Amino acid sequence: MSAQPITLIEAITQALAYELRKDESVVVLGEDVGVNGGVFRATAGLSAQFGPERILDTPLDETTIAGLTVGMASQGMKPVAEAQFDGFMYPMVDFIICHAARMRYRTRGRLTCPMVLRVPWGGGIRAPEHHSEANEAIFTNVPGLRVVMPSSPQRAYGLLLAAIRDPDPVIYMEPKRIYRQYKELVPDDGEALPLDVCYVLRDGSDITLVTWGAQVKETLEAADALAKDGISAEVIDVATLTPLDFATIAESVAKTGRCVIVHEAAKTAGFGAEIAARVAEECLFDLLAPVERVTGYDTHIPLFRLEMKYLPSTDKIVAAAKRAMAYS
Amino acid sequence: MSAQPITLIEAITQALAYELRKDESVVVLGEDVGVNGGVFRATAGLSAQFGPERILDTPLDETTIAGLTVGMASQGMKPVAEAQFDGFMYPMVDFIICHAARMRYRTRGRLTCPMVLRVPWGGGIRAPEHHSEANEAIFTNVPGLRVVMPSSPQRAYGLLLAAIRDPDPVIYMEPKRIYRQYKELVPDDGEALPLDVCYVLRDGSDITLVTWGAQVKETLEAADALAKDGISAEVIDVATLTPLDFATIAESVAKTGRCVIVHEAAKTAGFGAEIAARVAEECLFDLLAPVERVTGYDTHIPLFRLEMKYLPSTDKIVAAAKRAMAYS
Amino acid sequence: MSTAAHFDIEYLQYLKPDGSLAGPLPPAVPDAASLLPIFKQMLFLRTFDGKAIALQRTGKLGTYAASLGHEATHVGIGYSMQPEDVLAPSYREYGAQFARGVLPRQVLLYWGGDERGNLLTGGPAHDYPWCVPISTQMLMASGAALSFKLRKQTKVAVAVCGDGGSSKTDFYAAVNSAGAFHLPLILCVVNNGWAISVPRKAQTGADTLAQKGIAGGLHCLQVDGNDIIAVLEGLRRAHERARNGEGGSVIEFITYRLHDHTTADDARRYRDDAEVKAAWEKEPFLRLRKFLTDQGVWDEAQEKAWLEDSGKRVDEEINAYLNTPVQPVEAMFDYLYAELPSELITQRTEAMAREHRA
Amino acid sequence: MSTAAHFDIEYLQYLKPDGSLAGPLPPAVPDAASLLPIFKQMLFLRTFDGKAIALQRTGKLGTYAASLGHEATHVGIGYSMQPEDVLAPSYREYGAQFARGVLPRQVLLYWGGDERGNLLTGGPAHDYPWCVPISTQMLMASGAALSFKLRKQTKVAVAVCGDGGSSKTDFYAAVNSAGAFHLPLILCVVNNGWAISVPRKAQTGADTLAQKGIAGGLHCLQVDGNDIIAVLEGLRRAHERARNGEGGSVIEFITYRLHDHTTADDARRYRDDAEVKAAWEKEPFLRLRKFLTDQGVWDEAQEKAWLEDSGKRVDEEINAYLNTPVQPVEAMFDYLYAELPSELITQRTEAMAREHRA
Ligand SMILES: Cc1ncc(C[n+]2csc(CCOP(=O)(O)OP(=O)(O)O)c2C)c(N)n1
Numbered sequence A, B: 001m002s003a004q005p006i007t008l009i010e011a012i013t014q015a016l017a018y019e020l021r022k023d024e025s026v027v028v029l030g031e032d033v034g035v036n037g038g039v040f041r042a043t044a045g046l047s048a049q050f051g052p053e054r055i056l057d058t059p060l061d062e063t064t065i066a067g068l069t070v071g072m073a074s075q076g077m078k079p080v081a082e083a084q085f086d087g088f089m090y091p092m093v094d095f096i097i098c099h100a101a102r103m104r105y106r107t108r109g110r111l112t113c114p115m116v117l118r119v120p121w122g123g124g125i126r127a128p129e130h131h132s133e134a135n136e137a138i139f140t141n142v143p144g145l146r147v148v149m150p151s152s153p154q155r156a157y158g159l160l161l162a163a164i165r166d167p168d169p170v171i172y173m174e175p176k177r178i179y180r181q182y183k184e185l186v187p188d189d190g191e192a193l194p195l196d197v198c199y200v201l202r203d204g205s206d207i208t209l210v211t212w213g214a215q216v217k218e219t220l221e222a223a224d225a226l227a228k229d230g231i232s233a234e235v236i237d238v239a240t241l242t243p244l245d246f247a248t249i250a251e252s253v254a255k256t257g258r259c260v261i262v263h264e265a266a267k268t269a270g271f272g273a274e275i276a277a278r279v280a281e282e283c284l285f286d287l288l289a290p291v292e293r294v295t296g297y298d299t300h301i302p303l304f305r306l307e308m309k310y311l312p313s314t315d316k317i318v319a320a321a322k323r324a325m326a327y328s
Numbered sequence C, D: 001m002s003t004a005a006h007f008d009i010e011y012l013q014y015l016k017p018d019g020s021l022a023g024p025l026p027p028a029v030p031d032a033a034s035l036l037p038i039f040k041q042m043l044f045l046r047t048f049d050g051k052a053i054a055l056q057r058t059g060k061l062g063t064y065a066a067s068l069g070h071e072a073t074h075v076g077i078g079y080s081m082q083p084e085d086v087l088a089p090s091y092r093e094y095g096a097q098f099a100r101g102v103l104p105r106q107v108l109l110y111w112g113g114d115e116r117g118n119l120l121t122g123g124p125a126h127d128y129p130w131c132v133p134i135s136t137q138m139l140m141a142s143g144a145a146l147s148f149k150l151r152k153q154t155k156v157a158v159a160v161c162g163d164g165g166s167s168k169t170d171f172y173a174a175v176n177s178a179g180a181f182h183l184p185l186i187l188c189v190v191n192n193g194w195a196i197s198v199p200r201k202a203q204t205g206a207d208t209l210a211q212k213g214i215a216g217g218l219h220c221l222q223v224d225g226n227d228i229i230a231v232l233e234g235l236r237r238a239h240e241r242a243r244n245g246e247g248g249s250v251i252e253f254i255t256y257r258l259h260d261h262t263t264a265d266d267a268r269r270y271r272d273d274a275e276v277k278a279a280w281e282k283e284p285f286l287r288l289r290k291f292l293t294d295q296g297v298w299d300e301a302q303e304k305a306w307l308e309d310s311g312k313r314v315d316e317e318i319n320a321y322l323n324t325p326v327q328p329v330e331a332m333f334d335y336l337y338a339e340l341p342s343e344l345i346t347q348r349t350e351a352m353a354r355e356h357r358a
C-alpha cells in the first residue's frame, strides 16, 4: 500500500499493477514496456513482477501493436497497449476506427473489444519532433470509443482502472508534461473513477473555465490569478472527452454566463470546438459573453525552442477570462 | 470542349485530363485507376490517353499509396492519389499528418508536398461496410492541409484544378452520392476556383444554412421548402473546410441571426462543431436563436438497410430551421 | 563471400487438372471417399453462389462477392479447422464458413445491408466477421493467435486474404508478429490472379506470394488451390506445425477468380476472355468430380440428388433472408457500447420519435 | 513435391575485426589509400559525436542520438552516393550526411530544438530531413525512386533504418513497392542489435534482416557493417543494379550501438556490459586503422594532426550553433503554407503582439 504521495506516472504504474494482479486476462504490450519499463517508466518493475508473458515487448510497429491488441481483446483478453508517444499513434488509427470502435457494433455484440490504448500526450518537455502532439481530436468524432485524459495522480489511477475494466475500447491519453509535476496520496484500493463525468475542480460564479490534461494546471493558476482580481472562476476538468458529460458544463455555464475553453491542440476543429458548439446550442441564453477558446495556434507545435510560446499559458487564459468579464 | 452538360464525376475526370495535359509533372495513382478507370470511373479513359506511366495502378495498400505520393511530391512531381473509398483512408493518416502536412514546415521551405488525395466520400449509395463514411473531421484539426469538398459539377472541376495547382497538400473529398445526381455545363477552360472561399448558393435573410458535400442538395431543398412557408434561408456551401473562410459565414449570420449547420458525419466533434464554435465566439450578439446542427447520429453509419435514416434529410433540416425561427 | 541464409519454397499438387493423380495421396487424404463430404460442400457452395448472384441481379441483394473458382481452397480451409480454432475471413470465404456451420442466410443478410449477418449464426461464436478493410483480418488473427499462446490454449488462428491483400502492410505485420512471437497462425493467401482490375504481377516483384513469409521466418508453402488434395495437405502441415508450437505459416493457394470481382464490377473492362477460358480448364470442381467418379465413389445420380437437395436448401435460406424484418431504427444505436451513454439515449429517443411520426 | 522458388542471402566481409583481410579487395576498393578520406570522415564523426554528447550533458543540447559504432556503415552510405541521389536518413546518420556536405551545426540545431537544422545546409537540397516516425522515410524514398523512374532520371534513392525499423509496416511497403515498380531504391537496414531496449531477436523470427527483401523480390545482401570494405562493396553492387535498371536492394549492415539509444536512455537497464565489451572488439574504427597503418598509408602523426583539426572544426560548428539566435515567435507560422491563410495571419499577428508586450 502506498502511504507515500506519488506522481501521476507512478499512479499509472500502480493502477496497471493492481489490475494485472486482479485480472489475469490483462496484459500490457508496447515498445520497450518490458525490461526497460517504458521510456517514461510507466511500466517500471512490471516485467519483473508479472513476467514477459504479461508484459510484452512488441516489434517496432504501431500498426502491429494496434492489430495485436484488437485481436487479443476480441478473443477474451484485456490488453493495455502503449503507444510510445502521441506522434506515433497515427498508424493505429485504422485499427482503432475500423475494428476497435466497431467490433461490438459490427457483430451485434457477439465479439467485443475491451482494450486500452495508453499514450503519453502533449508538449512542454523539450522533446524531439513528434513527441509533443495534442491529437485527441482525431478520436473524438469516432463513435464507439472513449477518450479519457487524467490530470492528477488520483484521477490517473482511478480513470485508468475504469478504462481497463470498461468493456469497450478506451484511448487513455497521459499528459506527459505533468507526469512528475507533483505528488498526491493515491491509496492503492482498486477504486475506479467514473468515465462519464466531468470533474469540477473549483467552484466559481463568474466564469467557467473548461479544460483537460496538462492545461488543468495553468487553468487552476489562472483561476487563482483571477481570484486576486475578484473574479470567481469555476474550473472543470473534462477528463472523459467522449462520450461527453455536457450536463456538468451546461450547469456551470448556466450559473456563470461565461465560458473559456482551454486546450493545447490547434484551435480549428480541436475538441474545444465541440464544447463551444454545445454551449452555443444549449446555453445560448445563459451567455453574457462570447465563448472563448485559448488553444495552441493553428500550426504544428514547433520544436522545443519555441514550444512554450505555442502552448496556452496562464497569462493567455487570464486575458481571455478578463475579456469575457468585460461583458455583463 | 464539352458542350454537353456533365455529371460531377465527369467533371472530375475532365479536370484530371486537363491538368495531365497541361502539366507533365502531374501523375495519377491508386488502386484500379488504370485500365479499369477507377471503381467509380473517375479516371476512365485516362490510362488510354496518358499511358501507364502517368496513370499508375498501385499495389493494394493505402499506406503505400500515401507514402509514394509524399515521396513523389517532395521530389518535384504533382501526384494526384486516389483512396478507393473513405473507409480506406485511415492507413494514410500517418503520412498525411507526419509528412504531407509538415514537409514545407519541417524543412523551412526547402522541400514541399504539392499533392492531392482524392477520395469518394460519404453514404447513401447502398454500398458495403466502410464505403459510406464521412470522416473529414479527422483532417480538420491538422495544420498544413487543405480539406476541400465540391458539391456540384462546376465546383468539382474548378476546385480540383485549384487543388492540383496548389503548392501544398489537399485532401479532396468527393461526395459519391451526388457523383451522377445531375448534370451541368462545365466548360473545359482550365479555370480554377479559389480554395479560400465559402460559396453562397442562395441568398436569404431569415436563417443561414451551412453545409458541404452531398448535403448541399438536401439543404437547398430545405431552403425551397422553407420558402414556401415564407422563410428566407441563405445557403452556404463551405467547399473548403480548412483553412476556413469564416468571414462569409459570419457575414451571413450577422444578417440572419440564425444558423443551422448540416453535415452527415457524426455530430460530436464533427466539423460542424468548429463552425458553431466560431459563431458562438464571433457572432454571439447577432444570434436570435441557438445554433443547431443537423448531422449524422453519434454512431457508425449503419449498413445500407438503415443508412438513409442515419443521414440528415430535408425534413430534419426544415424542422431544425423552424425551431430556430420560433425564436425572435 | 559466404551464405548467410538459404530458402526453398515447396509447391504442392496432387490432383492434376485432368483429374488424374500426380503421385500417391498425402497424409491429409487417406482415400478418395474421405473427399466426398468436401466435394459436396463445394457443390453446395457453387449452387449458393449462383443463386446469390441471381438475387443481386434482381435487386434483392446489395453488392455480392462471388466465390466461383475458389471452392477447393475455401472449403478446404474450413474443413481443416477445429471448431475451437478461429477463422478470420475476408469477404468471400463462404465455403470455409459453411464448413464451420454458418447458415447461408447470414451471408445474404450481410450483403443485404444488415449487420445481423455478422452474427454468423450456426458457426463458432468466436470467429471473426467479414472484413472489408483488406488484410486487417490477417493482423487481427495474429493477435488472436497471440492470445492463444499466452493463455496456453491449443488453438490455431486461420486468416485468409487475396493476392492483392498480400501487398497490404497489415499482411506483413501479421507475418512479422507471427514470426517474432512464434504464433499458431496460418496466413492463407488466395491468389486468384486479380485484385479487382490489378493483376497479380502488378502487386509485387516477388516470384511467389508464399515467399513473403520468409520475411518473418515463417513456414512457406505454395499449393495448387484448385487441387483439393494439395489444399488439404498444405493446411494439414500448417495446422500440425501450429499445434506443435512450431510457429506460423504462409500458404499461397493458386486459383482463379472466374467471376467478376463483385457484382458491382465488370471484368471485361480489364481482362481477356482467353485468360478466363483457360482458367476454366483448371477449375477445382471438374477435376475432383472426375477423380471421385473414376474412383467409383460418385456418380451422376448422386450428383443429381445432391444438387436438388442443395438447391432446396439454398432456397430455404433465401426465403429466410427475404423474410427477415428490417431492423428498427434504434438498431443503429444498439451495441455501440455495452451500455449506451446518456447523450446517445437522447439521440436514440429522437430517432425513434421521428420514426413513429413518419 | 516441386520447388517453386529458391533463395540465397550472401554475406560480405573483407576486413576482419583484427584488421587483416579475409580475401582480395573487391571492386569498390581499388587500394588501401582509397579508404583514407573515408577513414578521416569516420574519425571526424567520432569527434563530433563525443562533443555533441558533452554538449547535451551540459544542458546546451536537447536529446541527442549518437552514432558511436556505426561509423563505417554511416560514412560508407554517404560516400557511395552521387550528389544527385537522394538520401532519406533516420535520425543518426550524420556520417552519411557529412559525407554529402551537410554542416555539423545543422545536426546541433535540429537536436537543439530548431527547425532550421533541417535546412541541411551544405548538403544537396533535395535530401530528406531527419525522420522521427520510424521507417516512414523508407517508403517515402520509394516514392522518390518512383519519381526518378517515371521521369527517366538516373538517380538512386537511398534510405536508412534500424533493425527495429525493419519491423515497421512502412519498411515492408517500401520493399513491396520497390519490387512492384522495379525502382532504383536501396534500403539500408543498420542492424545495431537494439531498438532502444528491444533486442534484434525480439523484432522478427527471420534469421537475417536482409531476407525481408525476398518478400518483394528485391536483391538482398548482408554485410559486416563494421567492415568499411564490405559496406562499400555491398553498396557499390546495389547502386550499380539501381542505375542499370535492375531494381531495388535491401542491405543489412551488421554493427552495434556502442552508446545508449539516445542521451535520454540508460542502456544499463536492459543490456549486459559483457555484450557491449565484446562489441568493442569488433567496432569499425580500430580494424580500419590497423589495416591502413599496416598498409603504410596512415600513422600516428597524421592521426594526431587530423584529430586536432577535427576538434577545431567541430568546436567552430558548436560555436556557430550556440550563437544562432532563436527564431522569432512568428517562425511558428512560417512555411506552414506557401501563402499564409488569412485566419493564420490573425493568429500570427496576435502571437507577435503578445511577444512584444512580454
Ligand atoms: C483497405 C482497402 N482498400 C481497398 C479496398 C477495396 N477493395 C475491395 S476488394 C479489393 C481487391 C482485393 O483483391 P484481393 O486481395 O486479390 O482479393 P480478391 O477480391 O481477389 O479475393 C479492393 C481493392 C478495401 N476493401 N480495403
Ligand SMILES: Cc1ncc(C[n+]2csc(CCOP(=O)(O)OP(=O)(O)O)c2C)c(N)n1
Pocket (backbone or CB within 6 Å): A031, A060, A062, A084, A088, D092, D132, D133, D134, D161, D162, D163, D164, D165, D166, D190, D192, D194, D195, D196, D257, D261
Ligand atoms: C513510429 C515510431 N515509433 C516509435 C518511435 C520511438 N523510437 C525512437 S527510436 C526507436 C528505436 C529504433 O530502433 P532501430 O530502428 O533499431 O534504430 P536505432 O535507434 O537502433 O538506430 C523507437 C522505438 C519512433 N520514433 N517512431
Ligand SMILES: [Mg+2]
Pocket (backbone or CB within 6 Å): C162, C163, C164, C190, C191, C192, C193, C194, C195, C196, C257
Ligand atoms: Mg485476388
Ligand SMILES: [Mg+2]
Pocket (backbone or CB within 6 Å): D162, D163, D164, D190, D191, D192, D193, D194, D195, D196, D257
Ligand atoms: Mg537498432
